[in-house]
Amino acid sequence: DQQVKQNSPSLSVQEGRISILNCDYTNSMFDYFLWYKKYPAEGPTFLISISSIKDKNEDGRFTVFLNKSAKHLSLHIVPSQPGDSAVYFCAASEGGTASKLTFGTGTRLQVTL
């Protein structure tokens, strides 16, 4: 039972354009959401997070939007750069101390010149 889903396994975007990565979840107990970037054979690198009490969080070129009623979140990268090419994982937790992360299946982003 995949509680966090990323329905697009891959995405190709031109340099300078906006990249939009989507994530859906089914568990209504999730209240903290994160995006990680991952290169092969490396650990996930934290990008940005959002609490369920917010609907938007911005950090530089990265913005995460949360729609709780739709159980949907998205990561916007503007402008996209070639160095952004990686696998992006959406993750969610129920919050609290030592709460585990449930990951989505990942989206491979390729930013082309």
Add this chain to the structure above:
Amino acid sequence: AAGVIQSPRHLIKEKRETATLKCYPIPRHDTVYWYQQGPGQDPQFLISFYEKMQSDKGSIPDRFSAQQFSDYHSELNMSSLELGDSALYFCASSSMQEPRGETQYFGPGTRLLVL
């Protein structure tokens, strides 16, 4: 800034052998998590520790055990290894004392290959 350290980075074992993976969290982080990522899969939660006590347990086989020590480092012990245990094992750490305290920061992983 200091990151999560994992050792060894690579490990090759035979079936039925044992393996010990080590994790050193970011300084002043009190919570450690272990995840397993199989080929082409997303990371799956195994177990977590807060202040040296087991906090949560996921799909961790009974052949595996883990603990967190007084210096907050953690070890994952894996016995009677099976071919299916071949995977990337990630450790992550966090601290509720920090802003964004629920954010987990991951180490580089240990790649385990069981032959």
